[in-house]
Amino acid sequence: MQAATDHPVEIKPKSWTMSTPSLLLPPVLLLAATVAMAESVINxxxxxxxxxxxxxxxxxxxxxxxxxxxxxxxxxxxxxxxxxxxxxxxxxxxxxxxxxxxxxxVAPRPEARVRLPVAWQCFDANGTLTGDSSGDFNFNREGVYRISNTSNELYVLGCNSLIYTRGGEGGRFPYAYYAGCTTYANSSTDPQDGVCAGIGCCHVDIPPGLTDNLMHMFSDRGTWSHANQSFCPCDYAFIVEKGLYTFRASHLRSMPRITQTMPLVLDWAIRDNGSASMSCAAEAKKTTSYACVSNHSKCVDSTNGPGYICNCTQGYGGNPYVIGGCTNIDECAFPEKFPCHGVCKDTVGFYECRCPWGYESTGDPKENQCNPKLSRSAKIAIGVIVGTFGLIVVLLLTWLMFKHIELKAKNRELEEIERKNGGERLRNMKSLKIFTEQEIQKITDNNSKYLGKGSFGKVYKGTLPDTTKVAVKASIEVTEHTLDNFVKEVEIQSNMIHMNILKLLGCCLEVNVPLLVYEYAANGSLEDILYGKHGQPLQPLKLNSRLDIAIRSAEGLAYMHSYIQPTIQHGDVKPGNILLDSKLVPKISDFGLSKFLTTGKQYATVVVGCLGYMDPVFKHTGRLTEKSDVYSFGVVLLELICRKRITYGENGLIMEFKRAFDEEKSGRAMFDNEIAKEEDIPVLDEIGTLAIKCLKERCEERPHMASVARQLATLKETWEQRFLSM
Structure with a gap:
C-alpha cells in the first residue's frame, strides 16, 4: 500500500479477551483450530x-x-x-x-482480516466539491467474500453529512437494504473525543451479504450544504473491525484521504462461479469440485451469503480443504481442556482416562479423583507375599510414575513461566505471533549474529522462515507488579500501525525474560549515520535525506501523541533510538522509557534518560508530557543540521547554537559544511528556528509534534520547488 504522508487516524489496540460474542468459540473447536496435532499438519x-x-x-x-x-x-x-x-x-x-x-x-470460522480504503469527499469554503472517492474497491471478482456483519461496523464522520452503503437484490427499491447514518455539528467545539452519537460522528451495524466497500455520499448545496464549514471541510466513511477505531475530533480536519485504510474482517465461503444456490447438499454430489476433501471433514452451510464451508469433525483439527489436513488431536497434552485424574491415553478421535493400578474412582476418572483401593497394612502384606519379584515390579512402576510426574512438572514449569509473562492474555491477540524458545533459536541461528545492546539486554539479528529479516531483543523481567504494564505495552506496540514506528512482529514467553521480535533496520541508528560506528569514516548525508528523516520521525512521534488511546510519550527521543532501514526510512524504537499518559499518571517516580536530550521540566519535576518529546526532538533537529554531538552546559550544542542565532540572526557558523551551501542557508535557518521553538523552557510555548511535522514538510516542499525552478 502507498505510505501515508499525513498522520493516520487512531486504530485502537484490541483486547481479544473481550472479543464480541460472535467470535467466541467452544473450547473443543478452538482447541482443534489452534493446538499442535499428533501428526504433522498439512496446510x-x-x-x-x-x-x-x-x-x-x-x-x-x-x-x-x-x-x-x-x-x-x-x-x-x-x-x-x-x-x-x-x-x-x-x-x-x-x-x-x-x-x-x-x-x-480456515476453521472453524472462515475469515480474512484485510485493510480497505476510506471513502471521502471535500469542499471549499463555498461548499463546492473539490474532490472525492467512494472507496470502491473490487476485491471480490469471484464472489467468495462478504464483509462480516458480526465483526464490523460502519462509521460516518462529518458536520452535515448523509452517507450510506447498500446491497442485495431489491424489491420495492433497487436494493434489499441501505445502511448508513447522518452527522451534524455547528462548530469545531461540538464534536467530542470518544463520542460518536451523531455530532461529528455516527456509527451503525451493517447487514449480512455486503459484497463491497462502496459508499454513497450526498453533496448538494441544499439540505447537505458544506458552505462556511472550514472547521470540518471533509466527510469520511469507512467500515472497520469492531473495537479498533475510536473517534477523535481532530480526525474531522486531519485524516489523510488518499492513503488512509482501515482493518476489517471478511467472511468467505466456497462459492464456485458465484452460484446463489450452492449448499452442502448440492456440492456433495460434485466430486470433482467438492472442497471438503480431507478425511474427518464435514460441510457446513455459510451463514453470510450462499455457499458452504468445511470443518474438521470432533477430535480432529487442521485444514479440511487439503487431503490429509484433518489430523487427530492429542487431548492428553492439554489437561486443562480435557481433564483426567488418572492415566490419560490418546485414542483416534478422542481419549481414554483410567485410574492407575491400585487406585479406583467413584465415577468417571475424567471428573472424579482416583483413590487407593487398599489400606497401608494390606499393601505391606501383599508386598511380603509377592516377594522380591513383586518388589522389583512395584519399584519399577514407581520409577515410571515418578518420571511421568517429572515430565508433567517440567511442562507445568514452562506453562507457569509463560503464564507469569502474560501468555493467557497475549495469546488471544490476533496481531501478535507467539514464538517458542526453539523457534527463536532457529530464527537467530542460536544467537550467532549479535547486533548490540538494547535498554534491557542483547539484540540479535534473525531470519523468519519466509526470509523476512528481524531483530530479537530482551524485554523487562515480568513480575506480579509489572505484568499489567508489560502486557499493555506489548498490546499497544503490536497494534501501532505506522511506517515510521518500528513494528513489533511477535514475542517469546517461554523464557524468564520475554524476547521481543521486531522488524529489522538495515542501516542501524541515526546516531551511527551522523557520527560513524566503530571508527568507520562518516558517510555522506544529503540535505534532502536529512529533511526526510526529520519529517518522518516527527510523523511517527505525532502518531504516538495524537492517534493512540491511551496516548504515548516516548520519553527517550534521541538519534540512537531512531533506526533507519535500507532506504533510510526512520523507525522510532526503544520504548523502554515510554510512559502512558492517563489521568493521575503523568509523573515518573524515577527520572531517567540522556541528560542532553532531557526536557528541563521533566528533569526537575518528573512530569512527562508530549511536549517533553518535542524538546528532545528539537535537539535531534540541531544534530541533523550541525552534525555535532550534544553536550550539556554553557558550551553545549544548544547554548552555542542559540548564541550564534542571537548574534548573527543565522546559524550558518554551526551548520555541517556538507550541506551548508549558500543557496540552502535559508532553509537551514528555518529548521534552526523551528528547533529553537521546540527547545523553549516553558512547555506551553513549544509546538505540538503534529505541527512540527507539518512545518518540516512545508519547508521541504518550498525548498524543492525553489530548487527545481533554478
Whole structure:
C-alpha cells in the first residue's frame, strides 16, 4: 500500500479477551483450530509457499499457479525491507490497487482480516466539491467474500453529512437494504473525543451479504450544504473491525484521504462461479469440485451469503480443504481442556482416562479423583507375599510414575513461566505471533549474529522462515507488579500501525525474560549515520535525506501523541533510538522509557534518560508530557543540521547554537559544511528556528509534534520547488 504522508487516524489496540460474542468459540473447536496435532499438519498444497511477511497462507488460499482455489489467490509483494501478502486481482478507481492481508483463518470460522480504503469527499469554503472517492474497491471478482456483519461496523464522520452503503437484490427499491447514518455539528467545539452519537460522528451495524466497500455520499448545496464549514471541510466513511477505531475530533480536519485504510474482517465461503444456490447438499454430489476433501471433514452451510464451508469433525483439527489436513488431536497434552485424574491415553478421535493400578474412582476418572483401593497394612502384606519379584515390579512402576510426574512438572514449569509473562492474555491477540524458545533459536541461528545492546539486554539479528529479516531483543523481567504494564505495552506496540514506528512482529514467553521480535533496520541508528560506528569514516548525508528523516520521525512521534488511546510519550527521543532501514526510512524504537499518559499518571517516580536530550521540566519535576518529546526532538533537529554531538552546559550544542542565532540572526557558523551551501542557508535557518521553538523552557510555548511535522514538510516542499525552478 502507498505510505501515508499525513498522520493516520487512531486504530485502537484490541483486547481479544473481550472479543464480541460472535467470535467466541467452544473450547473443543478452538482447541482443534489452534493446538499442535499428533501428526504433522498439512496446510498447503505440495510445493506451495506457506507464508508471506509472517502471515500464514493456508489452502484454499495460495500463492502461485496451482496453489489456490479460484477466487482465493494471494500475491506476495515486496515493500523494500519485507514481504506483504495482498489479495490478487483487486482493482479500484483512484486508489492503490493492493488490499493488504493481515491474517487468514480456515476453521472453524472462515475469515480474512484485510485493510480497505476510506471513502471521502471535500469542499471549499463555498461548499463546492473539490474532490472525492467512494472507496470502491473490487476485491471480490469471484464472489467468495462478504464483509462480516458480526465483526464490523460502519462509521460516518462529518458536520452535515448523509452517507450510506447498500446491497442485495431489491424489491420495492433497487436494493434489499441501505445502511448508513447522518452527522451534524455547528462548530469545531461540538464534536467530542470518544463520542460518536451523531455530532461529528455516527456509527451503525451493517447487514449480512455486503459484497463491497462502496459508499454513497450526498453533496448538494441544499439540505447537505458544506458552505462556511472550514472547521470540518471533509466527510469520511469507512467500515472497520469492531473495537479498533475510536473517534477523535481532530480526525474531522486531519485524516489523510488518499492513503488512509482501515482493518476489517471478511467472511468467505466456497462459492464456485458465484452460484446463489450452492449448499452442502448440492456440492456433495460434485466430486470433482467438492472442497471438503480431507478425511474427518464435514460441510457446513455459510451463514453470510450462499455457499458452504468445511470443518474438521470432533477430535480432529487442521485444514479440511487439503487431503490429509484433518489430523487427530492429542487431548492428553492439554489437561486443562480435557481433564483426567488418572492415566490419560490418546485414542483416534478422542481419549481414554483410567485410574492407575491400585487406585479406583467413584465415577468417571475424567471428573472424579482416583483413590487407593487398599489400606497401608494390606499393601505391606501383599508386598511380603509377592516377594522380591513383586518388589522389583512395584519399584519399577514407581520409577515410571515418578518420571511421568517429572515430565508433567517440567511442562507445568514452562506453562507457569509463560503464564507469569502474560501468555493467557497475549495469546488471544490476533496481531501478535507467539514464538517458542526453539523457534527463536532457529530464527537467530542460536544467537550467532549479535547486533548490540538494547535498554534491557542483547539484540540479535534473525531470519523468519519466509526470509523476512528481524531483530530479537530482551524485554523487562515480568513480575506480579509489572505484568499489567508489560502486557499493555506489548498490546499497544503490536497494534501501532505506522511506517515510521518500528513494528513489533511477535514475542517469546517461554523464557524468564520475554524476547521481543521486531522488524529489522538495515542501516542501524541515526546516531551511527551522523557520527560513524566503530571508527568507520562518516558517510555522506544529503540535505534532502536529512529533511526526510526529520519529517518522518516527527510523523511517527505525532502518531504516538495524537492517534493512540491511551496516548504515548516516548520519553527517550534521541538519534540512537531512531533506526533507519535500507532506504533510510526512520523507525522510532526503544520504548523502554515510554510512559502512558492517563489521568493521575503523568509523573515518573524515577527520572531517567540522556541528560542532553532531557526536557528541563521533566528533569526537575518528573512530569512527562508530549511536549517533553518535542524538546528532545528539537535537539535531534540541531544534530541533523550541525552534525555535532550534544553536550550539556554553557558550551553545549544548544547554548552555542542559540548564541550564534542571537548574534548573527543565522546559524550558518554551526551548520555541517556538507550541506551548508549558500543557496540552502535559508532553509537551514528555518529548521534552526523551528528547533529553537521546540527547545523553549516553558512547555506551553513549544509546538505540538503534529505541527512540527507539518512545518518540516512545508519547508521541504518550498525548498524543492525553489530548487527545481533554478
Amino acid at each position: 498447503v498444497k505440495p510445493g506451495c509457499q506457506e507464508s508471506c511477511g509472517g502471515v500464514a497462507i493456508p489452502y484454499p488460499f495460495g500463492i502461485g499457479p496451482g496453489c489456490f482455489r479460484p477466487g482465493f489467490e494471494i500475491n506476495c509483494v515486496s515493500t523494500g525491507i519485507a514481504s506483504m501478502p495482498v489479495l490478487a486481482g483487486a482493482t479500484s478507481s483512484g486508489q492503490d490497487d493492493a488490499v493488504e492481508v493481515l491474517e487468514l483463518f
